[in-house]
Amino acid sequence: MRSTLFTVRLRLATAGGVSAPEDLRTETLTSPDGEVRVRNTRPLRRDPTGAPHLPGTTIAGSLRAHCTTIPALRDAFGPAPGAETRTASPIQVLGSITRTTTPPQHRGRTAIDRHRAAARTHTLHWNETLVAGTEFDIFLRWDDATEEQLTALDAALGHWNPRLGAGASLGAGRAQVIALGHRSYDLRSEAGLTDWLAITGPADYPAPHPLTPEPPPAPLLQRTLRIVEALHIGTGTTRPADGGGDGEIADIVTRNGTPIVPGSTLKGVLRSRVEYICRVLGAPACEHADCGHCRPCLLFGHGAPDENGTPGRARIAIGDAEIRHARREQRRHVAIDRFTGGARNQLLYTHDVITTGEFDLVIDHLGEHEPDPTDLALLTAALDDLHDGLIGLGARTTAGYGTVELTHPGPSPARTDLSALLPPGTP
Structure with a gap:
């Protein structure tokens, strides 16, 4: 033996x-x-x-x-x-x-x-x-x-x-x-x-x-994005104001002191936009990310459709992105009293924000088979909408925060091309 x-x-x-x-x-x-x-x-x-x-x-x-x-x-x-x-x-x-x-x-x-x-x-x-x-x-x-x-x-x-x-x-x-x-x-x-x-x-x-580590496979898609307007992706926690001032500051996500855009943020924004594009083009896109059959569920993963079903893993991976050349500032906001028209008491708050910088969005392929061209077209279309300012990243996007743009926009698929690739129907 x-x-x-x-x-x-x-x-x-x-x-x-x-x-x-x-x-x-x-x-x-x-x-x-x-x-x-x-x-x-x-x-x-x-x-x-x-x-x-x-x-x-x-x-x-x-x-x-x-x-x-x-x-x-x-x-x-x-x-x-x-x-x-x-x-x-x-x-x-x-x-x-x-x-x-x-x-x-x-x-x-x-x-x-x-x-x-x-x-x-x-x-x-x-x-x-x-x-x-x-x-x-x-x-x-x-x-x-x-x-x-x-x-x-x-x-x-x-x-x-x-x-x-x-x-x-x-x-x-x-x-x-x-x-x-x-x-x-x-x-x-x-x-x-x-x-x-x-x-x-x-x-x-x-x-x-x-031994020399095996290099990772080439990414499915990689783009560099530049911050156009203040970006705040919070941790859900606050810290006392600098210098012992009043109020607290809403923290941003960092890693070893470097601000990052979490992969969960990027994945969530892209999934939401891909679902929107599918609905506009008449393709199936479920509402709760759990049907397991529509294109967004297959691309981004899904929960269990029912108590007897099983969740499915995504075909892609989107990791954290470190922000380079980040300029960090603090911006204060106050709520307005709807009756007096003045500032409401004890509602002054401060956000940590990144006003300038750039980061790389890297999308890796996780599937066992070759990447689907339709998936790549949908992701490219969602990134184009992000570049055009139709969607944003992080908090307070309705107040102008979170606008980013591609540093080198590439050719994007026409909606008519996507419509031909996506079959119509309901999830």
């Missing part, structure tokens, strides 16, 4: 991690002015020691999908879910350890009411995520594998670019293999058996050797 152990070192290229929704935390926060808020946080999955955990099921599922097209590895991770015949996987995922100790970060998100075009009540929540650069060591075992199979697995692991955990369509959890090592033990020989029995923990597993 011969047993082979693999050590795979993964590094997160974007923030992410496997969450534990069953451990949802509810915290009560009190602001400096005494306002009480409830914050729901979806935490990361952790092991018994409290360290962030990468489950073996997540690893095995990703590797199965990655190796399906390789003849020598087609059944190496067992049959796909739903297969009539069930067999054990020849490759065992022994577990993983987290190598990086950087504290996780928290990101707030909310849903938008489709009728009011404003934040939906009671949907603000927080996700706990590992920062980009977090590393994991993954340990695999394969008994009695042929040399051809071991060579194929070694090559496949070197080209593995997984997306681990939730938020794949928002660019979260994209990882790269940065080191790889394996060793075979002949348990029929005295030396091989002695070395095998000397393994007492992860430190005794084969040391991974550095």
